[in-house]
Amino acid sequence: MKHNTTNIVKYTICLLFGLPGLILAQNTSRFSVTGGARSLLSNAEIKVADSVPDEVTAKKNAGGYALMDLGFNIRPNANTEIMGMIRINNRFGGFWGAGVTFDVRQLWLKGIIADRVRYQLGDINLKQTPFTFWNHDEDNRIQLPAVFGLQRDIVNYETFYVPNTWRQQGAAMNFGLESGKIKSEWNFHSYLNRLNATNFGNLPERLHFGSTANWVFQKNLSVAYNHSRIFDVKETALSNIRFENTVNTASWEYNQSLKGRLLTLGGEAGNSSYRWLQDTSSPHLQDFFVHAFLRVGNKDKRWSVEGGYLNVGPDFRSVAAQSKRLDVGAQPQFFNRYTQLQTDRPLNLLDYTTNAALFRNGISTRLQAYNPLLNNVLPYGMATFNRKGLYVKSKWQQAKNIVAAEVQHHSLSEILGQGTAELKKFRITQAHLNWDIGKMLGYKKQWKMQVSACQQQTHRSSERTYEVIELNSLQMGAGMEAEIMSNIDILAGYTLLHGKGNDLMSARDAYTEVTDFTGYSVNQQHEAAAAGFRMRFGQKTYLSLLYQRMNFRNLVQPFPNYSIGQFQAIYNMTF
């Protein structure tokens, strides 16, 4: 750690003293500085409805920080770019250098070889397809009201969640070929990431290789072959056991204009192999998936309707597409324990929304736990195994962009019964509505409302009562933002998560196979309400003063109900 810190300092100083001038003109060809800064102050209070007086928990918590990300962008030539970003974080209350940490936030090199091949080395944000390598946002099924979105944006910034990408360390390259006569293109994309280094004991070197070869014909037809393989490198550890997960898919999309409409036929299909080589107790899981859809819409994209079929086999494993963002077993940032017995405080909806510490930064070779209330239908996104069924999606945007609405519905079922021949049936329905009131009334200022809801149902009927499953959950959110003065907004929002019912949750071993089932019975309600001001200094620079209140009510499990009120002041400057 010390060595790293020293290097950071050395690197910083080298960069700083290498500057040609002390006042740096930005946008010069060779050097520029990027990044951002943020300060956050938080004051929170918890109230617990417990019959035993709690005399061991501090009921109030205060904290915060001010941090700065300084990215030194160096372009030694027209085709090469180096980025080293340092984070300086100063804890609230740390005077005269106390509570300061230095970290390297990112370091990468990218460029173009021979004016043809683009490459990047170091920290990379990558994605491929939803069944090969994808960062699903499956636990966030509703559109968050803007008042919560501010903090979610911070979470995404902290975790590098550029939509659906995972932050990886490795190398990637892509290039393209074009055939002028028949107007076709070939695009190639490959990457090699290091998931973990060997510990020279039982943990071998683990790499992730992937590639996509995509053929686009006359801009109407696109066909791609996708390959993703996570594997342990032989003889890099004392153990001979090696993990291997290979996914091969073909994806396609065909667009056709028809009477002013745009028809799109698309999909992806493939198979997977998941095993631990040299491990006699390991199964070799192999399975396939199919996803196909037909979409009809108008050319200006104001509306579209899409119907699709999904079939993902029970043993389909693609860990790079099935890793979850949200760690439901993580500790909350504050009030980790509560009550006189110092019980672990169950996470609430506000934690799920705003706590960056709950979100992962990498992919895992094992299936990670999920919260059935947030998503029991597709807990691993589109790549959720043991699902088949149909879905329909539709979106519509009013001509003047005053109203925009989206609806989607999935009707799925299991392919293989879990512990029984009976199959679970899943329904999930989502709807979002955005209403630009300011535009409707002809205001120059922004007045917006949004409403969003997601209803999920899991059902299994059986003659045996212990096999009967009935689990329902509802998430909804509503919010508004009103610009009361130039660039000053009032924000308010409300979100609800309510779940009731029962399910049998699969207990899985290290090979992701079911070993047992545990009963899950729930009757929970999470509510979060927030209101505050936002002052916009620029597109991504704002000051917000927020008050949030969260209520957690659990009627069947022995967790006392609690509520948390939190005041936050956030000043954010980022790109």
Add this chain to the structure above:
Amino acid sequence: MRVTLIKTYLLLPLIACIGSGFSQDTNSLASTPGIYPKSPAAAFQRFQVSGYYRFITNVRHLQEGYTDQMKTPFNIFVGDDSQIPQLLLNLGGSVAPNTRFYTDFYLWSPMMGGGMAENVKGLNLGVSLTGTHDFEHGTLQVQTGGINWYALTPFTFHSNPGFNRFSVFERNPWDPMTRNAMDRYQTFYQTGAMNQDTRWGRQAFQGIILEASNLPNGFSGTMMFGKTQLNGGMAPLPNQSFGGKVKNGNDNRFVSINTFNNQTWSDSLLSSRMGFAMHTLEFTWKKNGWKLYGETGMGKYYSKMYNKGWGEAVSLKLDIPRKILALPLQIHYFRISPRVINNSSVFWNSSILEGNNTGAGNESQLVLAPFSSSMVPVGQLTNNRTGIELNTETSVGPLKINAGYTVAKELERIATQITYAHPVNNLAVSRFWRWSFPSGVGPYSNLTKVYRGVFETIDLLDVDAQDKPLKDKYFNTAELQMKYKMRFLGKELFVNYLGTYASVQQFPSAFTVLTEKAYLRTYYHQLEAYLRLSQNLVWCNYAGAERIVANYDTRTDAISRRPKNQEGYAIATGFDIEMSKGAGLYIRQRKMQYRDRSFSKDRYKGWETTVELKIFF
């Protein structure tokens, strides 16, 4: 078929991207696989690096001294006692024209032979963000993070700017570079003030400050929420300060309502709360050269041990123009109840010891201000005191004279100790104890080190059985500063004199008591001369003498059976050398001598050399 390679950047958007609008991008071709983001990050609009390099070394040799110091009479120290770094980089940038963020980064090598292992890096002031927003009817400025240097009003959040009656011979770490070496002394002669940095008169604050100005009908205001350096810390407890003001008027006439409050929890379960509250009204009224201004309000301190309610705080000043008395005169009446505490204001706390805790966990550590009945310079207020100050200044040809006088009385008999300073060798003696701010040191355990200084404590003997003072204490302090500019051998010469004559006694007196009736008398004389030898070279000289005499109502020495009878001297010389633009070399050589005729162990004698190299960029 002719196949050509095309530029990769052009290729990427060509894959049709007909995405649904859902947040869940689930169609395989809806998004382009590969490296993200596709567009480069925007650069800061402006990014600036400034700062300074400051090397300072200090060599001291004592021929006589305190027992601890005489164990190693020869002392070499590289660095500054207050740990001001050698290299300080100020980094700042903006992402929009009306916003700014900045931080500092320091490197410090103690040069003790350990190489990289001992080198230190860090932040000095932390990370700050600012923004300005112009409305149709006003302007709002935001400062967050910190340390931000800020001032509200004298009784709420401010540090004492004083009357600039001090010696400029010794340099402070934060002293700026001047355009040429003599400008430092020229400015001090002309304006009575040095070119100080932004913290002058302000207090350190972390948190958020919202400042509204140019509001309709002459209104402006401030809200602040966060932590001060004496009340805060990093524990996840709601130990914080908050305050603000609403002001109406302009610089000539205004009224403002102000508040500053602190709460600190002394235990992790939040069962024991302590803190203070301060609410005031500040005003200014100017007319025909007359100026009436001041601040008045109420404050209180509360804790489990102390909760005596509210007390008053009054500071009223009247500036009488020169045309009335032939001299400009400022009359200042003040009265601050012992129940009023605010460690972030201009007055010191001398009444409630626990109120001086720093929050750092060391209850005996007083970083900034002495406790007890302090003999303070003119302009420095303490609580539990009322009095009148007079200040004036005039010029007679090239001679500039300014003088101040304070008559004060303690409101309640609380402290059985008196504290006072030794300004002649103050900085040099503070370097006897490095790295910390110990109290109860010295041969008689009555010295306390504060930031760049030392104060001494003396016990009173006329106390009752409950160790309470039997009599009230009265304070008189007179200060005289004279600054003279002349030419000597054709060279520019500045000569400054600063004298302080103070007493504390058990009876009221219109003038400083010069007899043994006073508990304590202190006389300080400091004479300085700065001769410009060339454009880039200034010869600096200093001579100082101090005499401190106590009477028999104070604790006497066990052997001599006599009270304190102290005398100290210093003769020093040095050079300010402007090496190049922005680079200065400052050399100081001091010979010092001090002894207490009654307390035989209280003496030192020796010399100290300081070399400072400072380069701004």
